[in-house]
Amino acid sequence: xxxxxxxxxxxxxxxxxxxxxxxxxxxxxxxxxxxxxxxxxxxxxxxxxxxxxxxxxxxxxxxxxxxxxxxxxxxxxxxxxxxxxxxxxxxxxxxxxxxxxxxxxxxxxxxxxxxxxxxxxxxxxxxxxxxxxxxxxxxxxxxxxxxxxxxxxxx
Amino acid sequence: xxxxxxxxxxxxxxxxxxxxxxxxxxxxxxxxxxxxxxxxxxxxxxxxxxxxxxxxxxxxxxxxxxxxxxxxxxxxxxxxxxxxxxxxxxxxxxxxxxxxxxxxxxxxxxxxxxxxxxxxxxxxxxxxxxxxxxxxxxxxxxxxxxxxxxxxxxxxxxxxxxxxxxxxxxxxxxxxxxxxxxxxxxxxxxxxxxxxxxxxxxxxxxxxxxxx
Numbered sequence: 001x002x003x004x005x006x007x008x009x010x011x012x013x014x015x016x017x018x019x020x021x022x023x024x025x026x027x028x029x030x031x032x033x034x035x036x037x038x039x040x041x042x043x044x045x046x047x048x049x050x051x052x053x054x055x056x057x058x059x060x061x062x063x064x065x066x067x068x069x070x071x072x073x074x075x076x077x078x079x080x081x082x083x084x085x086x087x088x089x090x091x092x093x094x095x096x097x098x099x100x101x102x103x104x105x106x107x108x109x110x111x112x113x114x115x116x117x118x119x120x121x122x123x124x125x126x127x128x129x130x131x132x133x134x135x136x137x138x139x140x141x142x143x144x145x146x147x148x149x150x151x152x153x154x155x
Numbered sequence: 156x157x158x159x160x161x162x163x164x165x166x167x168x169x170x171x172x173x174x175x176x177x178x179x180x181x182x183x184x185x186x187x188x189x190x191x192x193x194x195x196x197x198x199x200x201x202x203x204x205x206x207x208x209x210x211x212x213x214x215x216x217x218x219x220x221x222x223x224x225x226x227x228x229x230x231x232x233x234x235x236x237x238x239x240x241x242x243x244x245x246x247x248x249x250x251x252x253x254x255x256x257x258x259x260x261x262x263x264x265x266x267x268x269x270x271x272x273x274x275x276x277x278x279x280x281x282x283x284x285x286x287x288x289x290x291x292x293x294x295x296x297x298x299x300x301x302x303x304x305x306x307x308x309x310x311x312x313x314x315x316x317x318x319x320x321x322x323x324x325x326x327x328x329x330x331x332x333x334x335x336x337x338x339x340x341x342x343x344x345x346x347x348x349x350x351x352x353x354x355x356x357x358x359x360x361x362x363x364x365x366x367x
Contacts, residue, residue, distance in 0.1 A: 006361030049207020078213050129195045131202035
């Protein structure tokens with residue numbers, strides 16, 4: 001019989017399909033894991049509703065639970081419980097190292113419009129486009145090191 | 156009991172109207188992919204379109220087990236979208252004017268739903284970026300004659316997106332134009348038939364039992 005801890009550990013192995021440096025667990029989209037009668041109930045909250053990777057993520061969750069020999073029951077919860085504040089500290093650091101500026105905490109972002117370059121740390125950066133290659137990213141440019149970079153949107 | 160059923164039906168009709176608006180505006184916005192006047196706007200319109208269609212899908216899932224069937228298997232007359240989102244707008248001033256008016260109206264309507272529908276709160280959170288985009292353009296073009304004319308031309312259509320009363324009044328005060336006779340939801344323009352034909356073409360031509 002698997003335990004919830006084992007499931008969490010296993011789910012750590014699933015990379016985000018579009019930003020593979022971070023796992024789904026670090027992204028904060030797994031809301032709960034509940035083991036009951038041989039079934040593993042996983043509550044999963046999408047980042048953006050229009051994200052084309054949602055189906056891929058759901059299938060990856062089911063596959064990992066099956067690898068543990070248990071029957072998955074993945075529930076997609078479309079409520080307002082996910083925001084970028086749910087990304088773990090480890091996840092934020094992994095994003096930064098890979099050149100994605102991690103999202104500022106929501107409260108901070110709403111009060112200050114400071115965006116830090118993930119490469120040189122300068123805050124002298126300008127917005128190039130609110131929208132980027134995926135719904136969760138904006139494009140910015142660092143005037144310090146003259147490097148364009150992707151900013152994970154705070155939502 | 157009958158009253159209860161009617162209330163439920165009315166609520167579902169409201170959700171379907173919202174979902175159909177999001178689907179059709181998403182399709183219309185996506186028409187700028189590859190041909191917007193700026194590369195940055197190609198990306199922005201495509202990304203916004205993707206979000207709007209995602210919102211439509213999540214709303215359809217509340218109403219049916221088969222969101223695709225609801226989105227693509229109905230006859231044009233069964234769609235509940237407002238004429239505003241159906242219009243094919245081929246110049247930038249009109250496209251931006253509609254984006255701005257749509258986001259202002261959509262904010263009023265989504266916020267009214269937030270208390271009773273958790274999904275509306277999630278949609279509202281994502282729309283923040285659509286509003287920032289629309290406001291940026293509004294700031295830039297508000298005094299340009301082509302933009303002002305486009306807003307005035309689209310205004311009766313935009314009003315028809317919201318139910319009359321409190322929500323429509325809120326739109327009037329946000330946009331700062333007078334109440335006029337609205338182009339109401341319930342009738343359709345030629346634009347719907349045209350976009351429906353394109354949007355459902357693949358499903359209609361697929362052999363029975365096709366797997367996607």
